[in-house]
Amino acid sequence: MEYQNLLVENRDRILFITINRPEKLNALNKATLQELHNAFSSALSDGAVGGIILTGAGAKAFVAGADISEFSSFNNEEGEKLARTGQTTVFNIIEQGTKPVIAAINGFALGGGLELAMACHIRIAAETARMGLPETTLGIIPGYGGTQRLTQLVGKGRALEMILSADMINAEEAYRIGLVNHVVSGEELISSSEKLMRTILSRSPIAVSAAIRAVNASFDKESNGYETEISLFGSCFGTPDFNEGVSAFTEKRKPDFIK
Numbered sequence: 001m002e003y004q005n006l007l008v009e010n011r012d013r014i015l016f017i018t019i020n021r022p023e024k025l026n027a028l029n030k031a032t033l034q035e036l037h038n039a040f041s042s043a044l045s046d047g048a049v050g051g052i053i054l055t056g057a058g059a060k061a062f063v064a065g066a067d068i069s070e071f072s073s074f075n076n077e078e079g080e081k082l083a084r085t086g087q088t089t090v091f092n093i094i095e096q097g098t099k100p101v102i103a104a105i106n107g108f109a110l111g112g113g114l115e116l117a118m119a120c121h122i123r124i125a126a127e128t129a130r131m132g133l134p135e136t137t138l139g140i141i142p143g144y145g146g147t148q149r150l151t152q153l154v155g156k157g158r159a160l161e162m163i164l165s166a167d168m169i170n171a172e173e174a175y176r177i178g179l180v181n182h183v184v185s186g187e188e189l190i191s192s193s194e195k196l197m198r199t200i201l202s203r204s205p206i207a208v209s210a211a212i213r214a215v216n217a218s219f220d221k222e223s224n225g226y227e228t229e230i231s232l233f234g235s236c237f238g239t240p241d242f243n244e245g246v247s248a249f250t251e252k253r254k255p256d257f258i259k
């Protein structure tokens with residue numbers, strides 16, 4: 001697939017997706033969101049992709065938000081459509097997809113950029129990264145799931161402080177409050193993300209997918225997460241991964257799961 005705003009490369013089962021509009025600090029315009037939809041949809045159905053690492057081009061920004069120039073004259077309906085389309089076609093697809101996604105936050109992750117990182121399953125930040133939800137400075141609120149996912153990740157009080165103040169926090173603070181999993185140097189960002197993804201890819205793909213679904217169910221108000229866990233736990237038995245995992249344990253060797 002050809003992309004104008006993304007660099008996409010599969011390196012030994014890890015798909016590296018780099019948002020590539022550095023002159024606009026990788027801001028999410030409509031075209032980029034459409035390409036992200038295409039890239040993630042295709043990655044999720046591509047047997048050659050085990051996991052995805054998402055980052056931004058250049059050293060300055062992961063993503064500096066939704067492209068403000070595109071919605072500056074929107075009315076109520078257009079605003080609602082922007083949020084709904086973004087949430088359903090990109091952010092929810094990443095979060096609910098059953099392949100692990102790591103956000104490698106290389107710089108500013110603001111507004112829709114932080115929302116994109118929060119839709120990923122794991123976040124690793126460069127020590128120079130800065131994160132925030134500055135929407136209230138523009139007279140709007142986060143619309144790509146930020147009010148929900150930030151609250152899930154850091155709790156209501158801290159989420160409200162970040163959203164109401166619109167202040168940015170640095171990587172160390174983001175780590176302290178649980179917004180990112182790790183902070184590493186800029187040089188190590190991609191290698192650390194890859195190392196963690198390689199570990200995940202060495203585990204049972206069936207179990208990894210089931211675990212993502214079960215954890216997501218804890219935030220799904222329509223489902224009972226405990227019931228989802230019971231059912232997914234049951235569904236793992238008798239799979240080739242289960243047979244291989246248990247055989248490997250008994251035979252005192254490392255499991256070699258079907259990729």
Ligand code: COA
Binds near residue numbers: 064066135
């Ligand atoms: N939408 C559209 N364009 C954006 C953008 C966004 N969210 N964020 C940055 N850009 C563009 C700037 O307009 C500028 O373009 P130009 O050179 O054509 O004028 C370019 O990216 C570089 O940004 P600039 O503001 O000059 O860099 P800076 O180092 O002075 O400031 C930021 C960096 C991140 C602090 C600043 O760009 C910013 O506040 N961006 C908007 C963040 C935001 O509110 N995001 C939430 C949107 S809902």
